[in-house]
Amino acid sequence: MHNAADMGRSDSYQDLEYAEPLDENSKLAADRASPFQKALGLNTGKYPMDQRIEDKKRGIGRQKYPVVVWALTIIMIGVFINELVVNSRAQGTPVSFKPVVNPMLGPSESALINLGARFPPCMKVVQGLPLTTQMACLNDTANPPDRLCSIEDVCGFGGFQGGEPNQWFRFITAIFLHAGFIHIILNMLAQLTISAQIEREMGSAGFFITYFAAGIFGNVLGGNFSLVGAPSLGASGAIFGTVAVTWVDLFAHWQYQYRPRKKLAIMTVEMLFGIALGYIPSHLGGLCMGLLVGTTLYPVISPTKRHKLIMWAFRLAAIPLAIVLFVVLIRNFYTSDPYAACSGCRYLSCIPTASNNYCQGTGFTTTGGSSI
Numbered sequence: 001m002h003n004a005a006d007m008g009r010s011d012s013y014q015d016l017e018y019a020e021p022l023d024e025n026s027k028l029a030a031d032r033a034s035p036f037q038k039a040l041g042l043n044t045g046k047y048p049m050d051q052r053i054e055d056k057k058r059g060i061g062r063q064k065y066p067v068v069v070w071a072l073t074i075i076m077i078g079v080f081i082n083e084l085v086v087n088s089r090a091q092g093t094p095v096s097f098k099p100v101v102n103p104m105l106g107p108s109e110s111a112l113i114n115l116g117a118r119f120p121p122c123m124k125v126v127q128g129l130p131l132t133t134q135m136a137c138l139n140d141t142a143n144p145p146d147r148l149c150s151i152e153d154v155c156g157f158g159g160f161q162g163g164e165p166n167q168w169f170r171f172i173t174a175i176f177l178h179a180g181f182i183h184i185i186l187n188m189l190a191q192l193t194i195s196a197q198i199e200r201e202m203g204s205a206g207f208f209i210t211y212f213a214a215g216i217f218g219n220v221l222g223g224n225f226s227l228v229g230a231p232s233l234g235a236s237g238a239i240f241g242t243v244a245v246t247w248v249d250l251f252a253h254w255q256y257q258y259r260p261r262k263k264l265a266i267m268t269v270e271m272l273f274g275i276a277l278g279y280i281p282s283h284l285g286g287l288c289m290g291l292l293v294g295t296t297l298y299p300v301i302s303p304t305k306r307h308k309l310i311m312w313a314f315r316l317a318a319i320p321l322a323i324v325l326f327v328v329l330i331r332n333f334y335t336s337d338p339y340a341a342c343s344g345c346r347y348l349s350c351i352p353t354a355s356n357n358y359c360q361g362t363g364f365t366t367t368g369g370s371s372i
Helices: 004-008 025-032 035-039 049-057 067-091 109-115 151-155 170-176 181-202 204-225 236-252 260-278 281-297 305-333 343-348 354-359
Strands: 134-136 148-150
Touching: 067 109, 067 170, 067 181, 067 204, 109 134, 109 151, 134 151, 148 151, 170 204, 181 204, 181 236, 204 236, 204 281, 204 305, 204 343, 236 260, 236 281, 281 305, 281 343
Parallel strands: none
Antiparallel strands: 134 148
């Protein structure tokens, strides 16, 4: 997928690497700016407008190395290795082949839930899935399961301590987990290319906020409108949030883009393909929050007062809208029936067939499969 830096180059086949500035003045101006100025793209100082435009076209961002992306990638690979170890100890193999084969070539559903996947029955009381519900233990390999555990045992993390489920942190931990080798390879490739370039352009602070806001909101939206009995995990929502920033860049810098209409068409096809491939609310949620936070934090070149006023209008609208969306959907998640707010939203994560009762009910199965 094309990233933001590629959108203004005269040579569309150049590698999307960090270029060196034409001179040292741009570096010095950026270094003098305060963190607040850098976060909102106000570090113009003695950095001439024509120099900023030229640097933009050459793909020069605020920093050379995407340190946050590198750190996240190392952490996620470490977490995935731990997933394989946990499944190997429970079932005897790092990849789950029994009771069902994990199509992503990774641990069992129970192991993923135990390690922190987003699974509403671990986070709140779910209608149709009382705490007495039995499901496959981590070490079960039979189909149908012959080793059953309570939801509380599979959820782990010390259980519910005699109260109701309230493992809210799964909105965050799910970002670091992946369903298998295929899942993590695809996500890390996207993260080390698209997300890395966005960090170079935004700077680590703005990127960090955008990435996690998108990832968490993707899980919040998915928690509301995905089938409550199916676990979900992965960094896809966060990565889609960084993809959304490339759209901010495209429209904010339309006049500096190389063949912007062609680029818009390509990006539209890529985005629709990515959403269709995932077919889950987490991707849509990440994309939506990435647009809002990216609009606020992405450094935009405003050559005129009119352009600057338009950008600030969008920023001032994006901030409260992002907060409202978080508050409303978190409150809705903790209601007894989130689907009441959008009865058709269950189809965002479920293709109706006779085998799943046409997406009615919770989607819970004792052998199941995780959603990415």
